[in-house]
Amino acid sequence: xxxxxxxxxxxxxxxxxxxxxxxxxxxxxxxxxxxxxxxxxxxxxxxxxxxxxxxxxxxxxxxxxxxxxxxxxxxxxxxxxxxxxxxxxxxxxxxxxxxxxxxxxxxxxxxxxxxxxxxxxxxxxxxxxxxxxxxxxxxxxxxxxxxxxxxxxxxxxxxxxxxxxxxxxxxxxxxxxxxxxxxxxxxxxxxxxxxxxxxxxxxxxxxxxxxxxxxxxxxxxxxxxxxxxxxxxxxxxxxxxxxxxxxxxxxxxxxxxxxxxxxxxxxxxxxxxxxxxxxxxxxxxxxxxxxxxxxxxxxxxxxxxxxxxxxxxxxxxxxxxxxxxxxxxxxxxxxxxxxxxxxxxxxxxxxxxxxxxxxxxxxxxxxxxxxxxxxxxxxxxxxxxxxxxxxxxxxxxxxxxxxxxxxxxxxxxxxxxxxxxxxxxxxxxxxxxxxxxxxxxxxxxxxxxxxxxxxxxxxxxxxxxxxxxxxxxxxxxxxxxxxxxxxxxxxxxxxxxxxxxxxxxxxxxxxxxxxxxxxxxxxxxxxxxxxxxxxxxxxxxxxxxxxxxxxxxxxxxxxxxxxxxxxxxxxxxx
Numbered sequence: 001x002x003x004x005x006x007x008x009x010x011x012x013x014x015x016x017x018x019x020x021x022x023x024x025x026x027x028x029x030x031x032x033x034x035x036x037x038x039x040x041x042x043x044x045x046x047x048x049x050x051x052x053x054x055x056x057x058x059x060x061x062x063x064x065x066x067x068x069x070x071x072x073x074x075x076x077x078x079x080x081x082x083x084x085x086x087x088x089x090x091x092x093x094x095x096x097x098x099x100x101x102x103x104x105x106x107x108x109x110x111x112x113x114x115x116x117x118x119x120x121x122x123x124x125x126x127x128x129x130x131x132x133x134x135x136x137x138x139x140x141x142x143x144x145x146x147x148x149x150x151x152x153x154x155x156x157x158x159x160x161x162x163x164x165x166x167x168x169x170x171x172x173x174x175x176x177x178x179x180x181x182x183x184x185x186x187x188x189x190x191x192x193x194x195x196x197x198x199x200x201x202x203x204x205x206x207x208x209x210x211x212x213x214x215x216x217x218x219x220x221x222x223x224x225x226x227x228x229x230x231x232x233x234x235x236x237x238x239x240x241x242x243x244x245x246x247x248x249x250x251x252x253x254x255x256x257x258x259x260x261x262x263x264x265x266x267x268x269x270x271x272x273x274x275x276x277x278x279x280x281x282x283x284x285x286x287x288x289x290x291x292x293x294x295x296x297x298x299x300x301x302x303x304x305x306x307x308x309x310x311x312x313x314x315x316x317x318x319x320x321x322x323x324x325x326x327x328x329x330x331x332x333x334x335x336x337x338x339x340x341x342x343x344x345x346x347x348x349x350x351x352x353x354x355x356x357x358x359x360x361x362x363x364x365x366x367x368x369x370x371x372x373x374x375x376x377x378x379x380x381x382x383x384x385x386x387x388x389x390x391x392x393x394x395x396x397x398x399x400x401x402x403x404x405x406x407x408x409x410x411x412x413x414x415x416x417x418x419x420x421x422x423x424x425x426x427x428x429x430x431x432x433x434x435x436x437x438x439x440x441x442x443x444x445x446x447x448x449x450x451x452x453x454x455x456x457x458x459x460x461x462x463x464x465x466x467x468x469x470x471x472x473x474x475x476x477x478x479x480x481x482x483x484x485x486x487x488x489x490x491x492x493x494x495x496x497x498x499x500x501x502x503x504x505x506x507x508x509x510x511x512x513x514x515x516x517x518x519x520x521x522x523x524x525x526x527x528x529x530x531x532x533x534x535x536x537x538x539x540x541x542x543x544x545x546x547x548x549x550x551x552x553x554x555x556x557x558x559x560x561x562x563x564x565x566x567x568x569x570x571x572x573x574x
Contacts, residue, residue, distance in 0.1 A: 004079035007104035013038045016067035036095040045070035092140045144230040146189040150175040162234040164207035188215035189228045272443040286312035294408040296437030299486030302408040310364040318363030326372035344394025370407040440481040454492040468504045470536035
């Protein structure tokens, strides 16, 4: 019999430019353990789950292309070759090549099915037995044989490696007994015996392993069932890798969502010389990997500055992860940062866990509230920064990382260093480039622009069309805003939500203070009110855009109309 008679035609293939993650997805979806790598219609290599697992063990990033990992010296066969020639080839999955083109794939399972047919020929029984023994010994997947009564007659050496069950525990027993004793959750052999058809499903083993099994009935020349041959493939590791890929995809989706939230509701409006200078500095330092320490009062927007550094950096397409050092209990902080291996401590989940540093590999990590980091963790953090490597809890293996570190705090770290509350060596490692974000009271000219910005966002969010009386904004300019931009944002949202009318005449700052338009009465002069609002927004947009042409475009009116209104209101143009 020729190989063309048993091969799988039009097999799944990979491109050398596909990534490890894409290859894993193909393996998961189609339950295959390898695929030929084809470029421009020609075979250039072979990538199997063996290379996949090795890449995972070596902590190779999932976005690495397989051309760097694939087998290039591929063992192949021709469609016209005799099936028996495969017995001398030490591979479990062999590409079938004709004129340099992959036309099919033949597997050990295909050979097994062929040999099962050949077993019916008594003249070749001895030879076929030897061939079966050779396949049993060489098979990477396990082979499992039962007779017509479901009694186990033979298992391959790989059975113990894959299932964790010794052959002597099952040989001579019926599958009915083994299922009743809890060896398996269900039996492929039993279902084949009952249906007389091939059966494939995922089987759970008492050892905790998960195996993909395929059972094929074997008939004699009279059509009588004489036994069942089952092929078993370990998918425990593949499932773990699948979960890792899915986790990474979830993180990626989380980062995208977070980015669009920031993009849509960014609290930074640059409308003052000090902030223009700051953002110029941010864009400049973003191009380098130096550690940045962002300081400033609570609510000034340190996290947004950190995210802006990432977006302007060469790492913008890599992960951006923020961790609040104050929000995680000290007992969990180390495992969150550095990860752990299976069995590292009581409650450690199966398979271990990647730490924040490894998840952020290649990208940027923001350590917010760095001042709250316990001294016990500070020493380990210093080593990670110095060595560019991390060791998971419970492991002796170090993993290389490439992460840009940004820290943020509202406390005086230099004072904490003097009081021995923060390590001196760590402080100087982190404070390579200091960035100080000024409080809102030092850039009051931004308050009207910020109010307008937040008002638009919340009007859009809640489907409203509210405006704020200019007199109220004047009053806001005189408030010190201890909560900074965050407090201003909250005040505007509260006003939008709680004020019944379209014109906001007061803003509740806190439980004790209310900023109100003192001239406001239940009945107002509508013309005067409209004129005041119009004057306010013309002033605001002129200050923001610096020219009548740009301001008019933003306001949705012509430049001539804007100039006429400027003259009518006596507005001074700088």
